[in-house]
Amino acid sequence: AVVSSQSTGSSGINAEYGNKDKIEKPPPSEVMDVSIDLTRRIIGPMGATVRDIQERTNTEIEIARRSTAVNGIVRLSITGDAKDAAAAKRIIQDILDEGDAPSLVMMIEERFCGLIIGGRGSKIRQLQDSTGTAIKIDKKSEAKDGKVQVVISGSESQCAAAQHEINAIIAESQDEL
Numbered sequence: 001a002v003v004s005s006q007s008t009g010s011s012g013i014n015a016e017y018g019n020k021d022k023i024e025k026p027p028p029s030e031v032m033d034v035s036i037d038l039t040r041r042i043i044g045p046m047g048a049t050v051r052d053i054q055e056r057t058n059t060e061i062e063i064a065r066r067s068t069a070v071n072g073i074v075r076l077s078i079t080g081d082a083k084d085a086a087a088a089k090r091i092i093q094d095i096l097d098e099g100d101a102p103s104l105v106m107m108i109e110e111r112f113c114g115l116i117i118g119g120r121g122s123k124i125r126q127l128q129d130s131t132g133t134a135i136k137i138d139k140k141s142e143a144k145d146g147k148v149q150v151v152i153s154g155s156e157s158q159c160a161a162a163q164h165e166i167n168a169i170i171a172e173s174q175d176e177l
Contacts, residue, residue: 026079028062028085030088032075032093034074036069036073037072042096045131046129054088058080059078059080104151104162107148108148110146110147132155
């Protein structure tokens with residue numbers, strides 16, 4: 001059996017999937033370069049934010065995979081008629097502008113970092129996905145007086161939800177001691 005190699009191109013999406021009936025997508029009407037740290041804010045909890053934008057603007061929004069990031073930036077493509085795509089771009093830009101400054105800073109004991117980050121970052125990713133925030137935890141080597149800084153970015157309610165979740169993880173671990 002001969003297996004043909006499949007081209008993945010720079011987008012990381014399989015170009016030759018063997019689906020000849022698939023209709024080729026039109027080129028994106030709008031393209032944005034977005035910091036990888038802010039993509040969660042656009043996607044929102046379980047994809048709710050991006051789905052809402054797509055439904056409200058009658059567009060299709062595609063965010064490149066994290067593995068395609070160059071210098072921490074990924075490509076976001078908006079496909080739809082020009083007016084709708086421009087409206088979607090404005091909404092996305094508003095979301096990005098909303099979080100330019102850190103919304104909430106908290107200090108935690110460095111011994112809790114692992115609990116919040118989780119194995120291979122699974123817990124922090126789940127926290128970010130469920131709350132729609134971006135969470136940055138300083139490295140343990142940057143700790144001051146045994147505490148590290150946690151910066152939570154997002155809307156006020158999203159940040160409060162993330163802070164509540166982090167505090168719950170810490171409280172739960174202290175109950176087990």
